[in-house]
Amino acid sequence: MTPDPRIDAYIAKSAEFAWPILRHLRAAVHAACLEAEETVKWGMPSFTYRGKILCSMAAFKQHASFGFWQGAQVTGNGTEAEGEGMGQFGKLTRLSDLPGKRELTGYVRQAMALIDSGAQRVPTGAATPRAPLEVPDDLAAALKKDAKARATFDGFAPSYRRDYIEWITEAKREDTRQRRLKQTVEWLAEGKSRNWKYMKC
Structure with a gap:
């Protein structure tokens, strides 16, 4: 090992x-x-x-x-x-x-x-399938400009992508949304999930 x-x-x-x-x-x-x-x-x-x-x-x-x-x-x-x-x-x-x-x-x-x-994973009985969220245009555009961030986002499980999408789309003010969008790209470029702070503290 x-x-x-x-x-x-x-x-x-x-x-x-x-x-x-x-x-x-x-x-x-x-x-x-x-x-x-x-x-x-x-x-x-x-x-x-x-x-x-x-x-x-x-x-x-x-x-x-x-x-x-x-x-x-x-x-x-x-x-x-x-x-x-x-x-x-x-x-x-x-x-x-x-x-x-x-x-x-x-x-x-x-x-x-x-x-x-070769057994396949069986979803947990408590899990309720959730439809994938559509990537908002501003996030899609930002990811196109940063290959590392895009690679991380594409490699994440659907729930991890959802965390970022919801964080951005739930912003009530445009300046808040833009700050979150910028922070999202930075964290993704570093390979971090939305809740990375809680997973390391």
Whole structure:
């Protein structure tokens, strides 16, 4: 396993309560899956197995989260814990919030088996499909002028693109909209999601 320095940096910038949680999860995934590779997906530390997303973790201001890409099949729970991005284990604030070593190892190996079998991800039962938002003209024009920002935006999951679109279109004043538009392009050029601050603090 080759550690990804971006994950080291992510953990270091997280709130202190999250350090032992993130480090424990990182070690547990590698112990259970020797082929796991580290990367960053959608601004979050993630682990892949044979080129497929296995699981990911994140730290917010007051909690951390952990979830498997094929969570419903891995844990047998058809829904995510309450709250967007909570994975399958809810809001984690201490190590004791996590499953025990044997249970967590079992989940990782189940996720590996699903990837090996070619199983497709099943959407969570709680998720209600939302129609993609149309990219407003001013944002589309701004993205055309910045290749890095456009590449990040195009590579984001629909929910991440929606975050930026709604932030811009919900501005009540034109000057506010223009400031948000400029900030959006800057953050996208840096590879950041709309809520990146909350994911690193």
